[in-house]
Amino acid sequence: MVEPEAKQEATTQSVFPLNGVKHSIIVPPSSAVPAFHGKHSESPTQFLIRVQEYAESVHAWDRPTLLNGISQFFRDSALEWYCQLRMSHRRPQTWTEFTDVFLAQFNSPVRKAKQEQEWHECKQKEDETINEFLVRLRALWKEQKPKETEADLTS
Known part of the structure; x- marks a missing residue:
């Protein structure tokens, strides 16, 4: 006879009283x-x-x-x-x-060179909103110029 597996469910929220006040502890998913x-x-x-x-x-x-x-x-x-x-x-x-x-x-130098090329060739894609483009541009910029500020990007 095979016993069914017991499913373990992750606790995402617990409540612990502290000084008479309930505080929630949120445990994020492992992902x-x-x-x-x-x-x-x-x-x-x-x-x-x-x-x-x-x-x-x-x-x-x-x-x-x-x-x-x-x-x-x-x-x-x-x-x-x-x-x-x-x-x-x-x-x-x-x-x-x-x-x-x-x-x-x-x-690595190869990764840096690839990012440099992506940075110089970065253009908004046809199906990309301006917000999506700016997020992608900022991500490239942060990789390429980690010491620069937002003011450097816009000047």
Whole structure:
């Protein structure tokens, strides 16, 4: 006789009383957790933006806390790279140092050249709204010119 599998349902919301006040804790779905594998198809800059947003909004982490927990967001070759950094005692001590080392490792010259070409050839597509185009343009711009501000883009 085969017993039916028990389905486990993820709890998305729990209520805990604290000082007589009920507080909700929202647990996001696991698909919302950013992960970086170190593949050429992944955008390291977009990953950094997503992981900072996730850490701040879900865990209320500041940058030093995120730096200490960053390895949990790595998979495959990215995790191997990070483990090698730790084992060689070259782990960055600040978030800024980390982002510099991370981008140097995963933003390859080929990827940079491809982005540069996309940046220079970026035009609004026929079936693309102006808002969709601006989102795409800003994403390219952030990859190409990470140190520039919005004022630099419009000047």
